[in-house]
Amino acid sequence: MSTDGDGSIKVVPVRHVGRWVGVAAALVVVAMIVHTLLSRLPTGQRACQGTGASRVCHAVTEWRFSWDIVFHYFTTSEILHGLLITLELTVIAMAVGIVLGMVLAVMRLSPNRVLSGSAWTYTWFFRGTPVLVQLLVWFNIAILYPRISLGIPFTALSFFSVHTNTVFTPLEAACVALGLNEAAYMSEIARAGLLSVDEGQVEAATSIGMVRRQTLRYVVMPQAMRVIIPPTGNEVISMLKTSSLASVIGVIELLGAATNIYSANYEIMPLLLTASLWYLVVTTILSIGQFYLERYFGRGALRTPPPTPLQRMRHDLAGIVAKFPSRRGLAGAVER
Amino acid sequence: MSETASLMVEAIGVRKHFAGVEVLKGVDLKVGRGDVACLIGPSGSGKSTFLRCINHLEKHDAGELLVDGQLVGYELRNGKLYERNDKQICAERARIGMVFQRFNLFQHLTVLENITMGQVRVLRVREDAARARARELLERVGLAGRDGYYPAQLSGGQQQRVAIARALAMDPKLMLFDEPTSALDPELVGEVLDVMRDLARSGMTMIVVTHEMGFAREVANTVYFLDAGIIEEWGDPREVLAHPSSPRLQNFLSKVL
Numbered sequence: 001m002s003t004d005g006d007g008s009i010k011v012v013p014v015r016h017v018g019r020w021v022g023v024a025a026a027l028v029v030v031a032m033i034v035h036t037l038l039s040r041l042p043t044g045q046r047a048c049q050g051t052g053a054s055r056v057c058h059a060v061t062e063w064r065f066s067w068d069i070v071f072h073y074f075t076t077s078e079i080l081h082g083l084l085i086t087l088e089l090t091v092i093a094m095a096v097g098i099v100l101g102m103v104l105a106v107m108r109l110s111p112n113r114v115l116s117g118s119a120w121t122y123t124w125f126f127r128g129t130p131v132l133v134q135l136l137v138w139f140n141i142a143i144l145y146p147r148i149s150l151g152i153p154f155t156a157l158s159f160f161s162v163h164t165n166t167v168f169t170p171l172e173a174a175c176v177a178l179g180l181n182e183a184a185y186m187s188e189i190a191r192a193g194l195l196s197v198d199e200g201q202v203e204a205a206t207s208i209g210m211v212r213r214q215t216l217r218y219v220v221m222p223q224a225m226r227v228i229i230p231p232t233g234n235e236v237i238s239m240l241k242t243s244s245l246a247s248v249i250g251v252i253e254l255l256g257a258a259t260n261i262y263s264a265n266y267e268i269m270p271l272l273l274t275a276s277l278w279y280l281v282v283t284t285i286l287s288i289g290q291f292y293l294e295r296y297f298g299r300g301a302l303r304t305p306p307p308t309p310l311q312r313m314r315h316d317l318a319g320i321v322a323k324f325p326s327r328r329g330l331a332g333a334v335e336r
Numbered sequence: 337m338s339e340t341a342s343l344m345v346e347a348i349g350v351r352k353h354f355a356g357v358e359v360l361k362g363v364d365l366k367v368g369r370g371d372v373a374c375l376i377g378p379s380g381s382g383k384s385t386f387l388r389c390i391n392h393l394e395k396h397d398a399g400e401l402l403v404d405g406q407l408v409g410y411e412l413r414n415g416k417l418y419e420r421n422d423k424q425i426c427a428e429r430a431r432i433g434m435v436f437q438r439f440n441l442f443q444h445l446t447v448l449e450n451i452t453m454g455q456v457r458v459l460r461v462r463e464d465a466a467r468a469r470a471r472e473l474l475e476r477v478g479l480a481g482r483d484g485y486y487p488a489q490l491s492g493g494q495q496q497r498v499a500i501a502r503a504l505a506m507d508p509k510l511m512l513f514d515e516p517t518s519a520l521d522p523e524l525v526g527e528v529l530d531v532m533r534d535l536a537r538s539g540m541t542m543i544v545v546t547h548e549m550g551f552a553r554e555v556a557n558t559v560y561f562l563d564a565g566i567i568e569e570w571g572d573p574r575e576v577l578a579h580p581s582s583p584r585l586q587n588f589l590s591k592v593l
Contacts, residue, residue: 204440204499207391208454208506209430211422218457222444299444299486 039064069270082257089243096179101186126184138177139249174246189231193224225297233290344541349399361565372542374552377562383545391432433503437515439495441487448483451505473501493524513544561585
């Protein structure tokens with residue numbers, strides 16, 4: 001066996017032929033995508049410069065993906081306003097979903113059959129019907145209930161009453177529809193989180209005299225969060241995109257703004273791309289936020305928490321630098 | 337009456353069944369103030385269940401169970417038993433420390449936060465006072481300076497000592513230990529038993545479910561041998577463990593010693 005100077009064995013590594021074929025194929029596909037994204041098409045027009053013998057003509061081309069138009073609309077006030085409505089919808093619907101979902105999850109785990117049964121039925125109904133149908137129902141709720149009133153159930157007593165359509169705008173209908181639908185999904189996520197906490201934790205909290213509510217708040221919830229946060233991040237990202245359905249009931253959110261513009265100027269693809277790029281930007285920011293939230297709620301679960309991307313990048317860079325014992329590396333060693 | 341007043345725990349014919357299976361078939365036991373009682377017996381004999389009845393983690397079905405002269409979980413008024421509400425039961429529990437086989441430290445909290453939790457949330461002690469008390473207790477269990485560690489960063493023996501400190505922070509009048517060393521590596525058992533020995537010496541009333549016969553012989557005032565839901569034999573540990581009279585205890589001791 002041949003060894004290096006430092007005693008570690010010298011080997012010829014295994015050649016992964018299949019892996020290299022795969023890499024080559026992937027690179028070809030990536031090249032094709034980049035090429036088509038950056039390709040230009042002739043418009044059929046010709047542009048000429050100069051006169052007489054020095055006159056030069058060439059075919060006029062334009063981006064296949066109309067990037068100039070895409071980025072022109074990227075920051076127009078209509079699109080930005082639509083983006084704001086999208087974010088508003090997402091935040092409100094998720095807030096409703098998370099709060100109501102938590103309540104439903106706790107109800108579902110209650111020893112009382114009526115409470116757990118009601119929570120189950122809620123989830124069954126709202127998860128069992130399409131969210132688009134729910135949006136349309138809430139949008140048209142005035143057909144069923146022309147007036148909203150506050151009073152004592154099953155009596156004619158009423159303290160005040162208003163026309164449904166005067167207080168219930170399409171945006172509010174969308175918030176309610178998306179929020180109530182989300183609560184059904186969130187309740188399942190929260191329930192899984194609560195069940196993931198070891199029973200011994202509850203017993204320990206109980207044994208030091210904490211009541212059920214305190215145990216839930218100070219011991220079970222914080223630990224359940226570790227399990228609840230990752231899928232909730234998914235739900236937020238999913239909600240951001242699902243909120244585009246609200247355009248169907250006339251809410252001018254991001255997609256609604258884009259369709260409004262392209263129905264006037266027929267630049268359909270560029271505006272769909274504009275909207276898509278904004279969705280991508282926001283989901284990217286959300287993913288970064290989710291990473292740090294997970295890290296925070298994961299404390300105590302692992303002996304050594306995983307590095308942040310920045311820490312990992314620094315570590316990788318240090319590894320690359322160490323691989324090349326350049327003058328700089330040697331100088332660094334001497335300095336130390 | 338004078339005897340009852342000197343007792344910390346008194347059980348008279350305590351019974352408990354789970355889904356038709358009778359786990360406790362009438363347990364009688366008396367533990368005086370400052371006494372240490374060890375419960376020994378084969379697994380499934382009902383030791384842990386009985387211990388959990390004492391702080392009402394489990395409800396007993398029949399018999400009388402008194403802690404510090406008061407019925408556990410119930411109240412006797414005009415000859416009728418009333419179930420106590422959650423708040424009252426929790427207040428009772430707060431003064432009964434419990435140490436579990438699996439430690440059950442709050443995983444998301446540091447060592448210090450584990451010990452201050454009950455003081456702050458249940459006893460309503462001020463945060464800084466609770467912290468000072470926690471540090472004092474950590475020193476007492478030999479873990480001074482481990483304040484900021486998370487449970488997962490500690491060995492089993494260290495975790496169990498934190499768990500003891502957490503229970504002591506509630507200023508208990510009675511400590512219950514449910515096989516406190518059974519989940520530990522053999523070399524870590526000693527450090528936990530040392531802490532418990534000190535605690536017994538300081539006059540704490542303790543009921544310990546254990547398989548550590550050496551500890552029972554040395555520290556306990558009384559040892560109870562529980563088998564199939566009844567106390568088969570009890571008495572002075574030096575007497576009972578050295579000269580067991582019941583064949584079942586003889587059989588049990590021949591297996592564990």
